[in-house]
Amino acid sequence: MEYQKLFIKINNGLQEFHDLGQVADYIPELGKVNPNKFGVHLTTVDKQHFGFGDANEKFSIQSISKVLALTLAYTLEDENLFKRVGVEPSGTPFNSLFQLEADNGIPRNPFINAGAIVISDVLVSHLKNPKEDFIQFVQQVAENSEISFCERIVASEKSCGFRNMALANLMKSFGNIKNDIDEVMDFYFNLCSIEMTCQELSKTFLFLANHGVCPFTNTIILTPSKTKRINSIMQSCGFYDEAGEFSFKVGLPGKSGVGGGIVAIHPEKYSIAVWSPKLNKKGNSNKGIEFLERFTSETKISIF
């Protein structure tokens, strides 16, 4: 399959797409990004690369990193992890508070903010030097020692992270945060600040298309069963209250971030990353979803 030609064809078709999305500006630093950036990169499990547009430019992967945090926490806690966080779609925005009270401080899934804050707490409990150990894990999965947190984004998020602090405090009141809130939230904001290019992102996530094994190094990141489960949580919860719509349109498990990135997995075939900073009302990349819908329609291949 010549994906390169297909990317060009879809991009040509998208010239007529009227992108009504808006760049996330509730985090001041994210509001400074050029809204017209657009990149795509696909890496196959047999290690072929296909890139397009701004595929080699770094951007803030934001909530996409929640998948990597879940991956590490799942290997450390096994099924015990799911006593403190569920695996059901929330049907609510990523930073919603109200469900959490009714659910006694147990977040619906690990990909909404509340769920990722619980995962952060788990990692803070297990890791000796949480931030350093976590970024080393990401570098290992990415096979790239340059991947890092972005201090500028961390500071920007901390300056306006009131809802996230509220989520953490509410969960602490229910006993579902074990460590000091400031330490957990410092970890969470760093987690959200990781930067990657589309190329780095698609390569990093390839283990999820390959039964948990990184094809470049043959390193086992997860067991096949845990890999299936993480893909399944991405399928049902990767896009907040738009998860059903993404599944309906694209037909692949995936995860979005408010930096405008999306990564989607076709098990046993490829991992694809798209970046377009303008978001729809649900906080997902508007053009990114459109691109992926056209991509799986053109290739006529999805998991369904």
Ligand SMILES: NC(=O)CC[C@H](N)C(=O)O
């Ligand atoms: N959906 C997202 O990417 C949200 C992550 C963002 N850092 C936040 O906590 O609000």
